[in-house]
Amino acid sequence: MLAVLASLSFVLALTAAGLAVVALRRTSPRADGSDLPTDVLGLRQEVAALRAETGAGLRHLAVVRYDAFGDMGGHLSWSLALLDDSGDGIVLSSIHARSEARTYAKNIAGWTCEAQLSPEEDEAIAHARP
Template sequence: MLEVLAVVAVVLAAAALVLAVVALRRTSRRADGSDLPQDLHGLRQEVAALRAEGADVLRHLAVVRYDAFNDVGGHLSWSLALLDDHGDGVLLSSIHGRSEARSYAKSVTGWSCEQQLSPEEDEAITLARG
């Protein structure tokens, strides 16, 4: 009786092993016959290309609001940094006084600017850099 059970167990184990091997072969091939690792390589290339494109997106941003003049309150003045992953982009500032507002745009390259920055503009770049 034990011998019969042992033989049945061995046969079932062998059948399970065969089914596992067949299932493994089916998962390593796609319906069109191409190998899965090549498809994964292609997907990795696509992701790398998307990351490279995404590096040029202006996604690092920060706004600093402040009072530019002592006689004007409400933090109506602001500086906005819009930068990509390389630190390239633009710095926009709007200075609000009692009777007028002025706007400025400065080019930023490599997280720095050739023009002199106010402390608030410098803070906006630092915050955008993270």
């Protein structure tokens, strides 16, 4: 009788261990996300795509206001840097004089410019850089 109870206990223990392994496989996360519902996987892919797209957005910006001429006040001239994560973008400058205002645009690639930059444009790029 004792042998029957011992073998029955052994079989029950094996069955419980097997069920525990199956339960662990169902609940433990997998690196590839295959254990997640398809809508969650879809959301993860959307978030990854949005992160990739935002890197190319002009998200780094800075404005420097200044007096271009000594006889004028009010900081009416300005330089604006609009750059993406890799430092590509544009610097816009508007120089205000008494009778007119002129606006200039310069391309920026990799945080530098082929054209000569004014000190204020350099400052705007430096402030926009993370």
